Amino acid sequence: MISIFISFWATKRPQLLLISNHFGATSMHDTEHIQSECLCIVKMRHIQDKAMASQTSLPHARGILKQQKGFERFQLFRQAPPADLVPWIENFWAVRWDLRDQPPYTQQILPHPNVGVSIEDKASRIVGPxxxxxxxxxxxxGVVFGTKFKPGAFxxxxxxxxxxxTDKEYPLEHLFGPRAHTLEADVLSKDTEEEMTLLMADFWRSVLTSYDPIIEDLCSLIDLLANxxxxxxxxxxxxxxxxSVRSLQRLFKHYLGVSPKWAIKRYRLLEAAERIANAPDTDLSQLALELEYFDQAHFTRDFKSIIGVPPARYASQL
Known part of the structure; x- marks a missing residue:
């Protein structure tokens, strides 16, 4: 057997250093075969390390309502896209759950103005804004693996x-034909989220062939609203x-499927829901003031109209 030391230089490229040739490496072919296997192992570990690094660099998953209760029932994986897909894709994600012998659980999400593509058993689909x-x-x-596109990138x-x-869903084959069924089977056959991500990234490389620079402007607009x-x-x-107001309205309708007024209200509510989740005993009248609502009654109506319950009840359910 060959003793092999593995090191990484500043370039992060794996280097194999053969130290001795003992215990069974009887030919150059054996040596090359062992080196090749070790190189594959190192590369896979390197990919996994990069995946973990990119996952931890992502901002938290904003918009998942009652997160603590949800995370008791499912595991969420999120990963930034490889560099060549960054212009189009915000992140890849996966949700795994095992609720056998437990009641079903309905997770609610307050969505951002993005299009999503989800891969799931016999139900892969495109989800509009x-x-x-x-x-x-x-x-x-079960498991669902998804791609979250950047605003306007779809x-x-x-x-x-x-x-x-907007407010519509289509089976994945509506856009990609029979390829959708092959993609679904291939993705769901993988054991790890990292493997799913690599396969899904390859698929998007094959279909994302043009880039509209307006996407960058849209992302800046959405970042401004979010912050x-x-x-x-x-x-x-x-x-x-x-x-102009009119140009914003046209831009949002065509690329995002929502109005600027909707987006302003949505990010205001996302901020409110997040603050309540972080501090359920927060002073709601003060929160309404900080978010510049006319009064607490206006804030309560706005919150309930979308999330379904008043802010005080939402806080009590966390």
Whole structure:
């Protein structure tokens, strides 16, 4: 057997250093074979290390309502895309659950204005922008693997305005034909999320052939809204971004499938839900003031109209 020391230089490329040739390496062919196997192991470990690094670099999963209860019932995996897919894809994700001998659990999500593609057994689908709450019921045992596209990045694949996909779902074969069934079987045959990610990334490389620079502008607009929950009016957004209100409305409708007014309200509610989750005993009147609602009653109506319960009840259910 050959003793092999494995090291990584600054380039992160695996280097194999043969130290001795003992215990069974009787030919150059044997030596090369062992080196090849070790190199494969090192490369796979390197891929996994990179996957873990990219996963930990992602921001937390904002929009999953009542996260603590949810995470008691399922495991969430998230991973940033490889560099060549960053222009289109925000992240890959997977949810695994085992609720055998337990009641089904419905997870609610307050979605961002993104399109998602999910791979699941006999139900792989394209999910358009969701104007309300997205609900998914987990039962028995299963896994879903998904791709979250950047805002506006699905337009070229869909070849229609995103408004045609708002609040709609389509089977994956609607867009990709028989390839969708092969993709589903291949992805779900993998044992790890990292393997699923590698396979899914290869698929997207084969179909994402053009890039619209407007996607970068859209991402900047959404980042501005996500980080400025006190931005209250479309006119304010237009002024800050040197655009007209009408141009923003056209841009959002075509690329995001929602209006600027909807997006402003959505990120305000995402901020409110997150703050309540982080501090369930928070002073709701003070929170309404900080988010620049006219009064607490207005905040309560806004919150209940989308999330389904008033802020105080939501806090008590966490």
């Amino acid at each position: 969701v104007s309300g709450i997205f609900s998914y019921t987990l039962e028995e045992q 337009v070229d694949l869909w070849n229609q305005p995103m408004s045609s996909l 400025t929950p006190t931005l209250l009016k479309v006119e304010d957004l237009a002024a800050q971004t040197d655009r």
